[in-house]
Amino acid sequence: MSSLTSLPVRRFSASRTLLASVSMLLVAGLATGCGASAEPEAAATPTPSEEINFSYEDYTATIPGNPQRVVVLDSRAGLEMALLAGYPIVATAYDEDGPLSPLVSADAKHLKSTAFELDREEIASYNPDLIVVGDGWGKYYDGEGFDLGKIAPVLQVNSGTDVSEDPAKEPFKAMTDQLALLERTSQSDAAIAAYETSVAEAKEKIGAYTEGKTASVIHAPVDNFNVISDEAIYEVVLPALGFSILENDVINDAPAAQTGTGHVLSYENAVKALGDADMLMVYKADEGADLDPVLKRVPAVEEGNWIDGNLAQRFGFALTYKSLVDDIVEDVEGFEDFSATSK
Structure with a gap:
């Protein structure tokens, strides 16, 4: 159950380092940085289908292809996939000092309820047309009978820890697979390119x-x-x-x-x-x-x-x-x- 625990974080410099790459991600429509809405640019990304039949590993759901009001229930896989997909996030649970927090829109509200005691009424109050959650938490909520699907369609994001037989050789398999199912392959390509650019720059600095x-x-x-x-x-x-x-x-x-x-x-x-x-x-x-x-x-x-x-x-x-x-x-x-x- 360790994957479900709330994890403490150290002082974090991502507000500098991640925002430094925002302009690169913006070109691909992945993110617009702190204080701006993270949406894919229409010119760079084909319009997704109205409805998507999402099926990955052991999870299947029918979700909107272009949601307008997304609530994210975790600060790890769920939040990262929502950011990568360019979803308009209206509310989310995230660590303010976490590695992804600088990429969350300043307009997004912070859920008040705790992860173990979700307030269904609070979630419903944002009138979401999609709820996004990592598979660890998602399975927990299913087991506890939270019935999130009665509020809105639910996308459970596979964190990728068990997808590949050799995750070190295919570190982004779960990301690319799921973004492809969400009809957002260009965002996947841009995120990997941004990572590879950071590695190349790092080698120059500390190699x-x-x-x-x-x-x-x-x-x-x-x-x-x-x-x-x-x-x-x-x-x-x-x-x-x-x-x-x-x-x-x-x-x-x-x-x-x-x-x-x-x-x-x-x-x-x-x-x-x-x-x-x-x-x-x-x-x-x-x-x-x-x-x-x-x-x-x-x-x-x-x-x-x-x-x-x-x-x-x-x-x-x-x-x-x-x-x-x-x-x-x-x-x-x-x-x-x-x-x-x-x-």
């Missing part, structure tokens, strides 16, 4: 520094830590930026996490497991939490070459991947040894 360096990614709650470098987004982004992903017997022999990704280790093994990492990305359980004292002895942490990660970036589509690239670049440029070598 000389990252070459030959190893990196690891961990989730670090109180009792132990979970090495999650094998999740698709890191297997794609870190090598693209020049890092190799740290592997060793200590990590590989550790028990698998109950979530199905990563390996769980006690903090007493932190130095042994992570000692050879040149860069460490740490996702803390709470934004303001301090690092475990043993974790502070890991060389990458001692030397200041660690990144305080944003849990909202653990999975997503091309906009999320791009935001992760941009954030890593900004953080690496702040490392003391990067500053020293760049002088």
